[in-house]
Amino acid sequence: MKKKNWLHTILDAATLCKGKITLSILFAIISVFGGFVPYIGVYHMLCIFLEGTPTIEKILMWSGVCLVGYVIKLLFYGISTTLAHISAYTILEQIRLKIMEKMMKAPLGVILNETSGKLKNIIVDRVETMELPLAHMIPEGISNFLLPVGVFVYLFFIDFRMALAALATVPMPAVIFMVMMRNFNKQYTDYMEASNHVNSVIVEYVGGIEIIKAFGQSTDSYKKFATAVNSFKDYTLAWFQSTWKSMNFIMALLPSALVGTIPVGIWLYLEGSLTVAEFAICLILSLGIITPLMWFTTAINDIKMIEYAVNDASKLLDLEELPNSDTPIVLQSYDVSLSNVSFSYGGKNGQENALTHVSISIPQGSFSALVGPSGGGKSTVARLITRFWDVGSGMIKIGGVDIRKIPFSQLTAMISFVTQDNFLFNCSLLENIRLGNPKATDEQVYESARQAQCDEFIRKLEKGYKTTAGEAGGRLSGGERQRIAIARAMLKNAPIVILDEATAFTDPENEDKLQKSISALTKGKTLIVIAHRLSTVKDADQIIVMEKGRVIRKGKQQELIKSCALYRDMWETHIGTKKWAAGSGGKENAYV
Helix, strand or coil, rough: CCCCHHHHHHHHHCCCHHHHHHHHHHHHHHHHHHHHHEEEEEEEHHHHHHHHHCCCHHHHHHHHHHEEEHHHHHHHHHHHHHHHHHHHHHHHHHHHHHHHHHHHCCCCCHHHCCCCHHHHHHHHEEEEEEEHHHHHHHHHHHHHHHHHHHHHHHHHHCCHHHHHHCCCCCCHHHHHHHCCCCCCCHHHHHHHHHHHHHHHHHHHHHCCCHHHHCCCHHHHHHHHHHHHHHHHHHHHHHHHHHHHHHHHHHHCCCCCHHHHHHHHHHHCCCCCCCCCCHHHHHHHHHHHHHHHHHHHHHHHHHHHHHHHHHHHHHHHHCCCCCCCCCCCCCCCCCCCEEHHHHHHHHCCCCCCCCCEEEEEEEEEEEEEECCCCCCCCCHHHHHHHCCCCCCEHHHHHHHCCEECCCCCCHHHHEEEEECCCCCCCCCCCHHHHHHCCCCCHHHHHHHHHHHHHHHHHHHHHHCEEEEECCHHHHHHHHHHHHHHHHEEEHCCCCEEEEEECCCCEEEEEEEHHHHHHHHHHHCCEEEEEEECCHHCCCCCEEEEEEEEEEEEEEEHHHHHHHHHHHHHHHHHHHHHHHHHHHHHCCCCCCCC
């Protein structure tokens, strides 16, 4: 797929505000003409005084014309700026929405390969940098372009030589500016790389400050942080210092239009080609012809800022999507089957397979458990069933239908997936649970919370169910977050339930209650449980033992103890740990 130009990306995002942008441009043009009116009024008042025929009526009339023109300029410029700001924020909103939509359709692995700091930097910070230039580009750009053009045309009609004289200071600064801009693209690229590096170091330092303090590494870590900040400062100053002399010369010479208009005007006046009034208005107008053009020296930097921000955003906007069907599928059952499935997180890059020729059959309404050493592929199976990725080869079916033919919305609606790393949004606990079923009543939320054994601790909180969970659920313990997530899954009431170590952080005194409530809720559903604590799955209809991405053995508890050495070793270790915990006066909380 051909990569879009950054300007095309902006225009695509601006689709919803084309009318506002058009009006902003129109009002900016009207504002320019309004701003030009006072010059005309001043010219006519000069003529009146020089002709010796001033009257109060004429002076008031032209003063009124100047005032009306100035009011038109302010009014329409304000409206244009307002519409431009609305359009800018609409564009930013659309870019962010498109990024999030794309991320929802992309393979989960692509997203997980990026750090949260980098994603936040692009979606929030980099996109936000576009607001200021976008909001001011239309009104200021049009004004600063059309006003000098209008002034030059007006001067040209008075005397073309005065028009040319007003531009006398332009050629030399223009040449210097072009020479100075020869390496601008490379310098700006280096600047952005330095900026991105210092940003990532800052995010890393702040995000890991707890670990830094805990392990006493503040000196080395701060040195890395300080080095990055100082390097960025040194590079930025070196770049600016290399341009200061040239820019100061340009800014000093460029606005000095009188250097050309005064001697030329005097010469034309002495030879009779220019009247005093015309001479005076030419001097006034010449002062306004160059200054607006200086805006474009900074506009180049703003345009480059937008380009880089859009290109960064385009890395997410251009993510490859998982193919999706739009046609709902009528399923006859909720059996789950994996047929000769192989998968690698590295795709086709030669990375070792996470799964190799895995075939599993999970009947509807059954309780199946995936067990085995860490890294055996258990969680990968669960995530492939939910289609966070597509299989490398083989096929996964639900109800006999390839999940790649089932629309995402339908697939997600039929699966409740609870992991050991449960994310809560920074909103009320009531709304965190209600995410499982946005249409659920408060009483249904309370009932799910009671079944998940979290009603009691929630009601003890100062604001009860209205208590916010904090960023990523940070105000709650690991066990409390798990119970909230399980309550959310219960409320969803999906026909297929996947629990990936969902009770790992459950408090021992609540574990029995929670296991009973899960068993009651999942009755009649297709239940898939990933567990290290083998006692929680010993009654499963089938236990699937996995190691190194392969299925080693399948069967019930007693069958596996007799026929599978790996499972037998895991079970004996588990039982031994339980006995040790009991002998120490503790409760079972063992992992193998």
